[in-house]
Amino acid sequence: MTTVIIDGLSYALPLLIIAIGGIYSERSGITNLALEGLLGFGAFTGGLFVVLFGPLFGVNSQAVIYLSLLVAMAGGAVFAMLHALLCIGFKANQVISGVVINIVSLALTGFLTSQINSSVFGKPSDKFMLSVFPRVTVPGLSKIPVLGAVFTNFYMFGPIILVLVLVCWYILYRTRYGMHLRACGDDPQAVDTAGINVNKTRFGAVVFSGALSGFGGMCFAYSISGTFSASVYMGAGYLAIAALIFGNWKTMPTFAACLIFGFARSGAYELVKGLQLSSSFSDLAMTLPYILTLLLLIFFSKNNRAPRALGEIYDKSKR
Amino acid sequence: MKNEQPKSRNPLVIVLGNKRWQFITIPLFAIVCSLLAISVIILLVGKNPLVAFQSLLQGSGFLPKENYSAYKGMLTDFMDTLDALTPMLFAALAVAVAFKAGLFNIGVSGQMLLSGFMATVLVGYSTLPAGLAKPLVLLVGIVSGAFAGGLIGVLKYRFNINEVVSAIMLNYIFQYIISFFINTRFVDPVSRQSRNVSEAARLTLMNVEVGAYKMRLPICILLALLLAVALQVFLSKTKQGYELKAVGLNPLASKYAGIKVGGNMVFALTLSGALAGLAGVTYYLGYFQSIQPGTLSSLGFDSIAVSLLGNSHPIGIVFSSLLITAISRGSTYMSSTVGVRQEIASLVTGMILLFSACSGYIRYVVNRSGGHKNKKGGKQA
Numbered sequence: 001m002t003t004v005i006i007d008g009l010s011y012a013l014p015l016l017i018i019a020i021g022g023i024y025s026e027r028s029g030i031t032n033l034a035l036e037g038l039l040g041f042g043a044f045t046g047g048l049f050v051v052l053f054g055p056l057f058g059v060n061s062q063a064v065i066y067l068s069l070l071v072a073m074a075g076g077a078v079f080a081m082l083h084a085l086l087c088i089g090f091k092a093n094q095v096i097s098g099v100v101i102n103i104v105s106l107a108l109t110g111f112l113t114s115q116i117n118s119s120v121f122g123k124p125s126d127k128f129m130l131s132v133f134p135r136v137t138v139p140g141l142s143k144i145p146v147l148g149a150v151f152t153n154f155y156m157f158g159p160i161i162l163v164l165v166l167v168c169w170y171i172l173y174r175t176r177y178g179m180h181l182r183a184c185g186d187d188p189q190a191v192d193t194a195g196i197n198v199n200k201t202r203f204g205a206v207v208f209s210g211a212l213s214g215f216g217g218m219c220f221a222y223s224i225s226g227t228f229s230a231s232v233y234m235g236a237g238y239l240a241i242a243a244l245i246f247g248n249w250k251t252m253p254t255f256a257a258c259l260i261f262g263f264a265r266s267g268a269y270e271l272v273k274g275l276q277l278s279s280s281f282s283d284l285a286m287t288l289p290y291i292l293t294l295l296l297l298i299f300f301s302k303n304n305r306a307p308r309a310l311g312e313i314y315d316k317s318k319r
Numbered sequence: 320m321k322n323e324q325p326k327s328r329n330p331l332v333i334v335l336g337n338k339r340w341q342f343i344t345i346p347l348f349a350i351v352c353s354l355l356a357i358s359v360i361i362l363l364v365g366k367n368p369l370v371a372f373q374s375l376l377q378g379s380g381f382l383p384k385e386n387y388s389a390y391k392g393m394l395t396d397f398m399d400t401l402d403a404l405t406p407m408l409f410a411a412l413a414v415a416v417a418f419k420a421g422l423f424n425i426g427v428s429g430q431m432l433l434s435g436f437m438a439t440v441l442v443g444y445s446t447l448p449a450g451l452a453k454p455l456v457l458l459v460g461i462v463s464g465a466f467a468g469g470l471i472g473v474l475k476y477r478f479n480i481n482e483v484v485s486a487i488m489l490n491y492i493f494q495y496i497i498s499f500f501i502n503t504r505f506v507d508p509v510s511r512q513s514r515n516v517s518e519a520a521r522l523t524l525m526n527v528e529v530g531a532y533k534m535r536l537p538i539c540i541l542l543a544l545l546l547a548v549a550l551q552v553f554l555s556k557t558k559q560g561y562e563l564k565a566v567g568l569n570p571l572a573s574k575y576a577g578i579k580v581g582g583n584m585v586f587a588l589t590l591s592g593a594l595a596g597l598a599g600v601t602y603y604l605g606y607f608q609s610i611q612p613g614t615l616s617s618l619g620f621d622s623i624a625v626s627l628l629g630n631s632h633p634i635g636i637v638f639s640s641l642l643i644t645a646i647s648r649g650s651t652y653m654s655s656t657v658g659v660r661q662e663i664a665s666l667v668t669g670m671i672l673l674f675s676a677c678s679g680y681i682r683y684v685v686n687r688s689g690g691h692k693n694k695k696g697g698k699q700a
Contacts, residue, residue: 033483086673090680095423095483099623100676104669111662115364238487245484283499283613290491293484294474301479 004266005149012262013161014219019240019247019254020168021212027172027249028205029185031311033098034083035213036237037105038076042214043221044109045075047128047228048116054131065131069157069218076214077207079105084206088199091313106233113228127229133157133222157219164215169251181205185307188314198314213237242293248304260296264289335685345678346628346639353670360666361659371657375664378652379645390533400641400648402523402537402606406431407640409543409598410622412550413468413591415631419554420587421567422475426486427595428619429493430467434460434596435603435610436497436513440505443516443604452520457539460600461593467493468592472585482588490615498612512609522605539601544637546594551633563587598622617665621647624672643668 018035025032049071050064057064079101086097110126117125134156141151172178180201183191188198220236221228239261247254268285275281335344358368376382380396387393410427417424438459442452467489474480505513518525524536554560565573566583574580602618603610625643629635650664 086676090677091683092676092679096623096627096676099423099425099620100669100672103620103624103665104673107662107665107669111660111666114660114662119364235487235491238484242484242488245481278503280499280502283495283502287492287495290488290495294480294488294492297480297484297488298474298478304479 001146002149002152004263004270005146006153007266007269008259008262009150009158010155010223010262011265012258013158014216014223015236015240015243015261016216016255016258017161017164017219018213018216018237019244019258020165020251021209021216022240022244023209023249023251023254024168024172024181024205024212025209026244026310027185027307028181028202029188029307029309029312029314030084030087030202030206031094031098032083032206032209033095033241034080034101034105034237035209035240036233036235037098037102038080038083038210038213039217039220039237040109040233041079041105041217042072042076042210043217043228043232044113045078046072046214046218047113047130047221050130051121051128062134065133065222068130069160069215072214072218073211074214076217077211080207080210080213081203083210084203087206087313088203094311094313102237106230110230127225127227130222130226130228132226133219155219155223157222161215161219164212165251165255168212172251177201182307185309188309189318192316202314213240216240239289239293242297245304245306246293246296246300248300249307257296260292261289264292329688332685332688335681336688338686341682341685342630342632342635345682346630346635346675348681349628349674349678350642350671352674353667356670357663357667361663364659366657366659371653371659371663374653374656375646375649377656378649380648381645384652390531392532394529395532395534398534398536400644401540402535403648404640404644405537405540405543406598406602406606407618407622407625407644408540408547408637409594409601410619411625411629411636411640412543412547412633413594413598414622414626415629415633415636416550416563416594417468417587417591418626418631419567420563420584421570422472422482422584422587422591424468424471424486424588424591424595425483425620425623426467426471426490427591427598427622428615428617429486429490430464430592430595431599431602431616431619432497432610433467433493434464434599436500437463438520438600438604439513439516439610440500443520444505444514445520446517447519449519452517453522453538456520456522456600456604457542457597460596462596464596464599465589465593468595469585469589471592472588475588476581476585494613494615497610501610501612506612507609510609512611515608516604520604521608522601537601537605539597539605543597543601546597547633547637554633559586595619621665621668624668624675628671628675643671 018039022032022035046068050068054064083097083101086092087094113128114126117123135153136156137153138151142148172181180191180196184198184201192198217232221232225231243257243261244254246257265288268288269282272281272285335341335348337344361368361371373382377384378396379400380393383393410431413427414424438456441459442455445452447455471482471486471489474485475482501513507514522539524538526533527536554564562578563583563586565578566580570580602616621643625640626636629639646667647664650661653659654661
């Protein structure tokens with residue numbers, strides 16, 4: 001049970017921050033299928049930072065780990081500008097742009113990783129080795145039965161993500177900027193009439209979603225394999241999109257959805273291990289989050305209300 | 320710009336501005352841009368881009384190589400490319416049909432895997448004679464692909480689930496479940512893939528001796544080309560095709576005009592799935608002979624690029640799929656002779672996609688700066 005909670009949380013929280021990024025973009029009216037590519041590119045820049053500058057910080061430096069998270073955010077943000085440019089500047093179809101970004105991201109990071117490994121470090125490898133992310137156990141709280149697992153052996157990025165989510169929620173619902181952002185997704189013409197630049201607001205939202213995705217991607221790179229490689233692209237971005245649609249583009253329900261995914265995944269793994277089934281059965285266990293998503297979507301999609309202007313290219317002259 | 324006819328002196332604008340030829344000039348422009356971008360990357364790596372592109376063409380059988388091993392030649396390389404082209408063409412047509420109805424079938428890979436697996440298990444391991452097995456493989460592929468595609472349509476129509484999300488979920492579900500069955504029942508202990516299907520069931524004839532060569536003979540390429548033409552006729556000449564396009568262009572207006580929007584969406588995705596199914600059987604029981612468990616083919620995703628590059632026009636897709644297939648087929652030869660990494664091939668595909676995604680904007684900019692006498696010329700101030 002304890003392992004289910006620990007592993008579930010360490011999967012659910014990065015997923016959550018990516019989904020929050022998606023919420024920002026989609027509430028501003030830009031469909032963001034590019035989350036998968038953004039998280040991958042963010043993780044790539046973070047990984048590159050670690051292998052290039054890690055040695056400067058000494059062997060067991062924690063600073064490089066936290067800095068790499070920041071670099072990953074920057075990388076994700078820069079790559080998100082491409083999506084923003086295509087969708088807003090070039091008025092491309094947002095779904096197509098998202099898929100294109102994903103394909104380009106996978107191809108580009110794969111190419112660059114092997115190229116940099118061979119030409120800078122002189123070794124044939126398609127991954128960047130990362131250091132081990134620190135895990136913490138809170139002394140008193142971890143002794144509580146069952147719930148104590150939440151405070152046991154968790155990755156330090158967990159609390160950081162929770163704080164970030166809180167800040168993001170505050171910005172989106174309690175500030176003027178957040179109100180403008182949400183209005184851009186529902187009625188951009190009205191926002192324009194009020195004297196706010198719709199395209200600029202949307203651009204900012206997409207770039208911000210890239211930063212959050214980059215952060216989440218870097219967390220996955222640390223927690224899943226301890227390396228940056230193509231294994232980061234395992235569909236977390238798409239799962240995050242499913243989570244935010246299931247969560248009706250709202251923070252708390254999305255959090256719940258992410259927790260369900262996380263626990264379904266870790267629970268299924270534990271089940272396979274507990275029943276002492278062969279490792280092939282973990283393939284079946286892996287389907288559980290996806291089947292669950294589909295079932296949940298079947299029951300909850302009917303009364304979903306997407307942002308009204310989602311996916312529409314903003315046209316000033318349109319009424 | 321107060322002239323009555325704003326004429327640009329920019330030669331690029333003049334060439335691209337001719338509306339009659341835009342359907343071909345704009346994609347070509349996108350391809351040239353991406354090749355330029357890739358050339359810069361190849362130069363940065365310290366290799367000659369022209370040699371690299373030449374070796375791409377050599378590897379895919381469009382230019383002769385310097386030497387060949389026995390029974391091999393430019394023709395055999397070209398037939399290999401045709402063999403790889405067949406599933407790509409089917410898959411890109413699948414994406415295009417859905418796209419014409421305003422839907423995005425990102426589940427082509429999953430549908431391919433399902434149909435390939437079903438055909439492998441039901442027909443591929445049987446002892447049926449070739450005359451019976453090959454049509455059966457096609458049939459199983461069409462039916463299981465159509466089922467998987469139709470499922471996405473029903474989920475969208477009945478339960479309001481975004482087709483992109485459900486298709487991605489189904490992709491993963493197919494991938495893992497099929498991986499489970501292959502690993503537990505149909506695995507070849509040496510190759511760690513599914514056991515090879517019988518030659519009778521395979522849709523590509525192997526080692527056919529023609530003259531001095533031994534080559535592959537992809538028989539389904541004819542079917543694929545035929546279907547591309549049929550699809551074009553269907554979309555432009557029939558009532559059902561018209562309704563399908565209308566739903567894609569404006570679902571609300573179609574609804575008021577009495578067209579069944581939901582029904583057409585399900586139909587489009589079923590048709591798309593059936594085409595993806597054909598792609599699956601020609602891929603797993605033609606180009607390959609077995610299925611690697613736990614992976615989706617990247618072909619299903621590349622087909623989105625191909626379809627986009629071909630402007631979702633069935634005939635345009637024939638050419639764009641030939642281009643993308645040639646690039647990926649030639650990449651192995653390129654990396655071995657020039658020393659440019661093979662990954663660059665997928666980067667080329669990605670770049671072409673990126674520039675094609677902007678093609679609407681390029682067209683808009685060119686038409687606005689008015690290289691050609693267009694009807695709206697006087698309106699602009």
